[in-house]
Amino acid sequence: xxxxxxxxxxxxxxxxxxxxxxxxxxxxxxxxxxxxxxxxxxxxxxxxxxxxxxxxxxxxxxxxxxxxxxxxxxxxxxxxxxxxxxxxxxxxxxxxxxxxxxxxxxxxxxxxxxxxxxxxxxxxxxxxxxxxxxxxxxxxxxxxxxxxxxxxxxxxxxxxxxxxxxxxxxxxxxxxxxxxxxxxxxxxxxxxxxxxxxxxxxxxxxxxxxxxxxxxxxxxxxxx
Amino acid sequence: xxxxxxxxxxxxxxxxxxxxxxxxxxxxxxxxxxxxxxxxxxxxxxxxxxxxxxxxxxxxxxxxxxxxxxxxxxxxxxxxxxxxxxxxxxxxxxxxxxxxxxxxxxxxxxxxxxxxxxxxxxxxxxxxxxxxxxxxxxxxxxxxxxxxxxxxxxxxxxxxxxxxxxxxxxxxxxxxxxxxxxxxxxxxxxxxxxxxxxxxxxxxxxxxxxxxxxxxxxxxxxxxxxxxxxxxxxxxxxxxxxxxxxxxxxxxxxxxxxxxxxxxxxxxxxxxxxxxxxxxxxxxxxxxxxxxxxxxxxxxxxxxxxxxxxxxxxxxxxxxxxxxxxxxxxxxxxxxxxxxxxxxxxxxxxxxxxxxxxxxxxxxxxxxxxxxxxxxxxxxxxxxxxxxxxxxxxxxxxxxxxxxxxxxxxxxxxxxxxxxxxxxxxxxxxxxxxxxxxxxxxxxxxxxxxxxxxxxxxxx
Numbered sequence: 001x002x003x004x005x006x007x008x009x010x011x012x013x014x015x016x017x018x019x020x021x022x023x024x025x026x027x028x029x030x031x032x033x034x035x036x037x038x039x040x041x042x043x044x045x046x047x048x049x050x051x052x053x054x055x056x057x058x059x060x061x062x063x064x065x066x067x068x069x070x071x072x073x074x075x076x077x078x079x080x081x082x083x084x085x086x087x088x089x090x091x092x093x094x095x096x097x098x099x100x101x102x103x104x105x106x107x108x109x110x111x112x113x114x115x116x117x118x119x120x121x122x123x124x125x126x127x128x129x130x131x132x133x134x135x136x137x138x139x140x141x142x143x144x145x146x147x148x149x150x151x152x153x154x155x156x157x158x159x160x161x162x163x164x165x166x167x168x169x170x171x172x173x174x175x176x177x178x179x180x181x182x183x184x185x186x187x188x189x190x191x192x193x194x195x196x197x198x199x200x201x202x203x204x205x206x207x208x209x210x211x212x213x214x215x216x217x218x219x220x221x222x223x224x
Numbered sequence: 225x226x227x228x229x230x231x232x233x234x235x236x237x238x239x240x241x242x243x244x245x246x247x248x249x250x251x252x253x254x255x256x257x258x259x260x261x262x263x264x265x266x267x268x269x270x271x272x273x274x275x276x277x278x279x280x281x282x283x284x285x286x287x288x289x290x291x292x293x294x295x296x297x298x299x300x301x302x303x304x305x306x307x308x309x310x311x312x313x314x315x316x317x318x319x320x321x322x323x324x325x326x327x328x329x330x331x332x333x334x335x336x337x338x339x340x341x342x343x344x345x346x347x348x349x350x351x352x353x354x355x356x357x358x359x360x361x362x363x364x365x366x367x368x369x370x371x372x373x374x375x376x377x378x379x380x381x382x383x384x385x386x387x388x389x390x391x392x393x394x395x396x397x398x399x400x401x402x403x404x405x406x407x408x409x410x411x412x413x414x415x416x417x418x419x420x421x422x423x424x425x426x427x428x429x430x431x432x433x434x435x436x437x438x439x440x441x442x443x444x445x446x447x448x449x450x451x452x453x454x455x456x457x458x459x460x461x462x463x464x465x466x467x468x469x470x471x472x473x474x475x476x477x478x479x480x481x482x483x484x485x486x487x488x489x490x491x492x493x494x495x496x497x498x499x500x501x502x503x504x505x506x507x508x509x510x511x512x513x514x515x516x517x518x519x520x521x522x523x524x525x526x527x528x529x530x531x532x533x534x535x536x537x538x539x540x541x542x543x544x545x546x547x548x549x550x551x552x553x554x555x556x557x558x559x560x561x562x563x564x565x566x567x568x569x570x571x572x573x574x575x576x577x578x579x580x581x582x583x584x585x586x587x588x589x590x591x592x593x594x595x596x597x598x599x600x601x602x603x604x605x606x607x608x609x610x611x612x613x614x615x616x617x618x619x620x621x622x623x624x625x626x627x628x629x630x631x632x633x634x635x636x637x638x639x640x641x642x643x644x645x646x647x648x649x650x651x652x653x654x655x656x657x658x659x660x661x662x663x664x665x666x667x668x669x670x671x672x673x674x675x676x677x678x679x680x681x682x683x684x
Binding site for chain 1: 473557
């Protein structure tokens with residue numbers, strides 16, 4: 001897994017790089033937008049961490065050019081500005097996620113893992129989450145290598161949660177993803193599917209958190 | 225220069241000349257009218273005097289007046305005044321009539337043998353004429369006098385008839401000034417109303433089209449000032465954005481490195497120090513955020529864009545991720561109770577207010593406790609509301625006013641807060657016309673509930 005950090009503050013980029021390296025990623029650091037564009041043309045990255053407030057060509061411009069080159073690499077924006085507009089602007093330009101400075105390292109690392117996982121899921125048919133493996137083409141699931149029986153709705157709910165590990169997914173979003181056209185699905189029905197999923201997954205250490213009054217969150221799987 | 229009402233100033237300037245004109249007009253009308261009118265009355269007296277003179281008879285040096293009783297009655301008949309007469313011989317001897325009439329002034333020379341003069345008779349003002357009539361080769365004096373009631377009446381009438389129109393004209397002038405100024409200033413009133421209704425963040429130029437020609441320079445100057453303020457605001461915004469960047473990036477670096485250091489195996493003696501550095505970094509970062517938010521929440525630090533429609537529910541949903549992890553790390557149950565609640569607001573500042581409330585609640589609630597974020601339209605009055613409820617120690621009623629002050633911290637609290645969080649919440653609430661309410665949890669029991677209650681829901 002290869003990550004490019006585009007950040008002009010050397011102390012910050014070095015710190016982030018070292019943390020990501022300790023998690024097993026290969027990390028390249030550049031300080032200017034122009035270098036980032038050049039590097040992206042020559043190398044293949046699995047993720048770009050891009051600071052908005054770069055000197056000269058700013059992060060938005062770098063993002064725009066990357067997307068203009070039809071680069072589908074996931075981009076995580078770092079910004080020190082607090083205007084909500086900044087975030088909307090970045091997402092409109094095709095950024096995949098957004099972290100405001102200063103940030104806690106575990107949070108950044110979690111976002112990085114989620115983005116990479118998501119782009120892999122889009123790239124290939126197999127989604128992995130700890131001991132869980134989903135083959136989205138064959139529509140078969142495995143837990144610790146053993147086939148796992150999932151009903152249609154359970155499968156759909158799990159897919160939504162897997163796409164956003166460590167992020168809260170509202171019940172409304174789950175309903176939209178799970179319900180068929182013209183079908184009314186109650187919030188209670190979602191609770192039933194989630195509790196069935198829990199019964200099947202928790203023995204293997206996979207946890208689905210309830211966020212009261214809001215939705216669910218699939219926790220990152222911690223080895224051991 | 226002291227401030228004066230335009231209207232008062234105009235009236236004060238107009239009143240003396242109008243009053244002077246009024247007096248002058250009365251005088252001008254008085255003299256040309258009073259002269260002929262009194263002359264006519266005098267002439268009537270003279271005629272009586274001449275008629276009486278014709279009646280003087282002289283027989284062997286003795287003077288007498290041939291005046292039958294009926295004639296004398298007729299002579300003395302007047303509708304308003306009492307008429308007196310006296311006929312005297314050339315030597316001044318009494319011939320007939322009322323004795324004791326005032327004599328004509330000595331220094332007056334007769335014109336056409338007539339002297340007209342004023343005097344007193346029987347305790348009343350009288351007007352008298354003395355007519356010198358030919359009488360046995362010499363001249364007898366016939367005095368005729370009458371009280372002045374008629375003349376006073378005439379005088380009053382003349383003064384009144386010239387005064388009333390001038391007074392009416394003067395009154396009309398003053399009324400025109402009064403209402404004219406009011407009407408003329410109406411566009412200015414509308415203008416000031418427009419400015420009054422504005423939010424302190426709205427720095428768009430004032431509409432000059434409806435202002436009267438004379439007020440255009442004022443509107444122009446005001447707009448120029450607004451433009452300058454808006455520009456100064458933008459500069460401040462740019463400065464804030466830069467300051468944010470300059471502060472946050474090194475802080476992020478510092479945080480990254482301390483976390484990195486803590487993740488490594490460091491000697492126990494260093495670890496405690498490193499943890500302190502890390503904690504201080506996190507707090508400094510938060511403080512920087514808060515100060516920037518506070519600066520932006522103040523009028524003048526404002527976002528030029530002004531306030532737009534914001535659904536509090538969507539805002540909370542969009543920000544939930546940020547806190548869920550922090551809550552889990554502290555083993556707290558962060559829950560939500562969200563219904564649609566639309567307000568006019570600034571999304572960034574509302575988020576900042578919410579972040580401060582949630583931060584406080586997460587900070588003060590012991591592990592295993594519940595924190596709930598709620599948005600709804602209040603059942604009692606339909607006002608949109610955003611509240612955060614926790615199971616912490618709560619805020620004693622006596623402290624609830626003071627905790628909204630900057631840098632104030634409830635005595636005995638141990639948290640790492642700066643005492644700015646609730647001040648920011650209040651500042652942001654004020655900007656939205658919302659009130660901050662601090663109380664106990666709805667279900668009762670230990671804890672704290674802080675609510676922002678917004679003005680009634682805006683039209684969609």
